[in-house]
Amino acid sequence: MIKYPAGQGPRLHLKTNPRSTKQATQYGSRGMTFEEMINQSNAYYLNRQLAVIHKKPTPIQIVKVDYPKRSAAKITEAYFRQASTTDYNGVYLGRYIDFETKETRNKTSFPLSNLHDHQIEHMKQCHQQGGLVFLLIYFKAHDTIYLIPYPLLEGFIQKNKKQSIPYAFIQKNAYACPQGQFPISVDYLSALDAYIEQADQNEV
Amino acid sequence: MIKYPAGQGPRLHLKTNPRSTKQATQYGSRGMTFEEMINQSNAYYLNRQLAVIHKKPTPIQIVKVDYPKRSAAKITEAYFRQASTTDYNGVYLGRYIDFETKETRNKTSFPLSNLHDHQIEHMKQCHQQGGLVFLLIYFKAHDTIYLIPYPLLEGFIQKNKKQSIPYAFIQKNAYACPQGQFPISVDYLSALDAYIEQADQNEV
Numbered sequence: 001m002i003k004y005p006a007g008q009g010p011r012l013h014l015k016t017n018p019r020s021t022k023q024a025t026q027y028g029s030r031g032m033t034f035e036e037m038i039n040q041s042n043a044y045y046l047n048r049q050l051a052v053i054h055k056k057p058t059p060i061q062i063v064k065v066d067y068p069k070r071s072a073a074k075i076t077e078a079y080f081r082q083a084s085t086t087d088y089n090g091v092y093l094g095r096y097i098d099f100e101t102k103e104t105r106n107k108t109s110f111p112l113s114n115l116h117d118h119q120i121e122h123m124k125q126c127h128q129q130g131g132l133v134f135l136l137i138y139f140k141a142h143d144t145i146y147l148i149p150y151p152l153l154e155g156f157i158q159k160n161k162k163q164s165i166p167y168a169f170i171q172k173n174a175y176a177c178p179q180g181q182f183p184i185s186v187d188y189l190s191a192l193d194a195y196i197e198q199a200d201q202n203e204v
Numbered sequence: 205m206i207k208y209p210a211g212q213g214p215r216l217h218l219k220t221n222p223r224s225t226k227q228a229t230q231y232g233s234r235g236m237t238f239e240e241m242i243n244q245s246n247a248y249y250l251n252r253q254l255a256v257i258h259k260k261p262t263p264i265q266i267v268k269v270d271y272p273k274r275s276a277a278k279i280t281e282a283y284f285r286q287a288s289t290t291d292y293n294g295v296y297l298g299r300y301i302d303f304e305t306k307e308t309r310n311k312t313s314f315p316l317s318n319l320h321d322h323q324i325e326h327m328k329q330c331h332q333q334g335g336l337v338f339l340l341i342y343f344k345a346h347d348t349i350y351l352i353p354y355p356l357l358e359g360f361i362q363k364n365k366k367q368s369i370p371y372a373f374i375q376k377n378a379y380a381c382p383q384g385q386f387p388i389s390v391d392y393l394s395a396l397d398a399y400i401e402q403a404d405q406n407e408v
Binding site for chain 1: 250253255256258260261262263264266276277278279280281282283284288289293294295296297298299300301302326329330332333334335
């Protein structure tokens with residue numbers, strides 16, 4: 001029988017062992033960008049055959065291409081285009097998944113200016129078609145990640161004239177994503193499971 | 205009561221009126237690439253709120269970027285990367301849709317060399333997660349477009365050692381996509397409907 005130190009039960013593999021803080025800093029998610037954390041989680045989900053979710057390539061307007069002999073075509077003039085959709089989509093439990101990731105250093109709220117109108121429009125369209133649509137927000141100051149289902153986002157925007165969503169509102173109504181270490185730094189599908197379960201209960 | 209010429213019943217909006225062949229050539233799908241035809245169909249589906257399906261941006265490896273003062277960032281060196289997934293995905297009737305488009309001038313078969321291994325692998329992964337996965341093949345010589353569900357493709361590859369799928373096999377087993385004029389040149393969702401219906405029947 002395993003004896004745990006007082007106050008510490010058996011830990012899920014996702015939770016960081018408090019005694020290995022140094023290692024967590026070195027190999028964990030702390031040195032990664034939020035995008036890298038999500039991509040690593042997606043690789044984990046793909047390997048475990050839990051979901052197929054990919055980041056879409058950055059949309060680029062190509063202006064000039066050189067075709068040198070005996071080597072690959074070289075783009076010599078191109079510009080970044082604004083994305084007309086969200087960054088990530090894929091399939092989970094047969095359902096269409098679509099989400100956008102954002103990060104903020106703001107401690108008290110998520111500024112809605114971070115979201116473009118066409119992104120919200122795309123999320124609305126996917127939601128209307130029955131997709132599971134959400135925002136993943138990384139609050140750097142708190143080191144917390146929340147999953148905000150599209151209906152919650154839409155409801156907030158319709159009811160409030162505010163330019164930002166208070167952190168307290170998100171803590172109360174959104175779904176916290178467990179953070180861990182390699183091979184999965186953000187287990188956002190478990191937050192999605194919690195949302196699906198609650199949404200199903202509300203439908204009954 | 206509308207009287208139709210002998211042998212011509214009421215036509216679906218998708219079918220080309222044989223008396224307006226010239227106009228069809230001029231404004232129809234004949235001057236469009238297959239990609240343009242699919243993109244136009246997707247715009248139609250989006251406007252009618254039937255489905256949300258987009259082409260993914262071309263993946264590009266960026267090497268050098270200039271940041272000129274007071275103007276947009278300019279990419280000065282970049283290369284095309286091979287796509288690791290398929291070209292199109294989205295949501296239809298709440299379900300995840302994923303497909304690749306191919307065209308061939310071949311009259312008697314579709315050469316399987318047109319499909320990369322990683323594309324087939326991606327299609328398999330999405331199918332295993334419950335997505336609706338298929339190939340859309342445009343046979344230029346016949347001016348026909350067929351939807352080949354992933355299970356049919358997988359079954360053919362497993363049973364046959366051939367390097368190509370015979371056109372006769374496709375005619376017999378795949379789903380023909382109705383072709384029309386603006387605003388919808390390829391109604392591939394109606395071919396998908398036929399596949400879903402048949403797949404549901406086989407499950408019962």
